[in-house]
Amino acid sequence: MNWEGCKNILCIRPDNMGDLIMSGPAIRALKETFNAKITVLTSSMARGVISHMPEIDDAIIFDLPWVKINETPDTAGFYKVIDTIKQRDFDAAVIFTVYSQNPLPTAMLVYLAGIPRVLAYCRENPYHLITNWIPDKEPYDFIKHQVRRDLDLVASVGAFTKNEHLYLSSDENVWAQITDKLTALGVDTNKPWLIMHAGVSERKRQYPAKYWVKAAKELIAEGYQILFTGSNAEKQLTDELQLQTGAGSFACGGLFSLYKFIGLVKKAPVVVSVNTGTVHIATAVGTPVVVLYAQTNPQHTPWNVPNKVLPFAVPAPLRSKNEVINHVNKTHYNSPVHIPQPEEIVSAVKSLVNQPVKPVQRFLEIPSENQATAAS
Structure with missing residues (x-):
């Protein structure tokens, strides 16, 4: 599905503060490429950092029951957040995950909210739950840094940025x-x-x-x-x-x-x-x-x-x-x-x-054990 007309995008990163920070460059790519308004759906644990990420225009805070949280999940709140998402009339949603997470519960949330375009990695065929499905080959074929994983995900729908650094604003x-x-x-x-x-x-x-x-x-x-x-x-x-x-x-x-x-x-x-x-x-x-x-x-x-x-x-x-x-x-x-x-x-x-000049230690893609054996 074409994303060129997407001006109102929901980015879902329902984990900790550090996870949301690492998704920053990919969120920036979506904002810059599509000139879109960006809303994040994230957890109460990550709430505090949102105002320091200029890529983010708005936020929905909700602790999803399939993410590790301290409080007992609120069933009524789950239905309420679906209604909140529906009211925002999003053009598209991006689900950011680590390789050990299953995106399908989040994809179901988005499906129930009626968002027409959904982008995510997934191991199994999600059929109608994810319209832009990227088969997840991590960690079995290779392992990418989380920032690169997220950037490659949004690149699949044509979103890029020249600035791939993490960034938080601070007041001097x-x-x-x-x-x-x-x-x-x-x-x-x-x-x-x-x-x-x-x-x-x-x-x-x-x-x-x-x-x-x-x-x-x-x-x-x-x-x-x-x-x-x-x-x-x-x-x-x-x-x-x-x-x-x-x-x-x-x-x-x-x-x-x-x-x-x-x-x-x-x-x-x-x-x-x-x-x-x-x-x-x-x-x-x-x-x-x-x-x-x-x-x-x-x-x-x-x-x-x-x-x-x-x-x-x-x-x-x-x-x-x-x-x-x-x-x-x-x-x-x-x-x-x-x-x-x-x-x-x-x-x-x-x-x-x-x-005097501090070198940056770059993350090298890690091949799977099978690939390493085959190459040797």
Whole structure:
């Protein structure tokens, strides 16, 4: 189906904040190519970042029952969101997914709302649910970075952008307010500092607290002040890390709104984080990042910024029951990998800070095990 006349497009990314940020370039391609109004249907977890993404004109916030959420799904709300979508009279919808997600529940939602054009990856034949069906070959034939996966999806209907970088807007004027908070905490903003972000949304991504503390102490010895950042829910964690680290470290859990946190990350020389939304925020404001990368999904490494990825294995009891993810564990994450040591974090930070020209580590498409065997 031809998309040239599509001026009112619904983009569906019902997951976390980082997922929506990674879909930003593809959303930008739709907006620029079709000169369209873009509405996103996303979760309450991603709500805060929407105002920082200039590609997005409007939003529908709803926690879909087939996405991991904290609250019990609301059946009445499900029918209400279908009516809301109907009233917006969309010309087309794009469903963004990771390779381990099934788009068909979302496609049914869109079908019931009567949107005439629907674009999505799908493994099985969706028949009338998806009008622009792209057979999903990931992760069995290859694995693409999530940003490339999304860009290739919209390219199939003729949408392109020259700017494939992640982007979040930030207000330079907010730095004075951030500085006031840091100064009140005891941070000297005229001396070197960096961010360490330990909080995770899933226990399988946790990096041991004792290693955070040791790495922080070593970086303090190198002359850095350490800001342990986190949400309100992570305040206890940041307080404990600061207490164990001692002088030169500062607990910032719950100290900054998302608006100010984005500004803080933009000013940081380096961010050290587990693989969570903070990594994609750093990427979207151009800040180099060291990521302690739990081997959950190889698609979500930093995109087009200077970075160092330090991977570690997910403990067997915490691994997903999703069979697609199990395939990746068996074929891609099948070699033992040690947990990164604190000195590796310090070395990674120093390499990013000290390089006069910081190279970007690009994501190379990963062939399947069968392809690699056939080619050898």
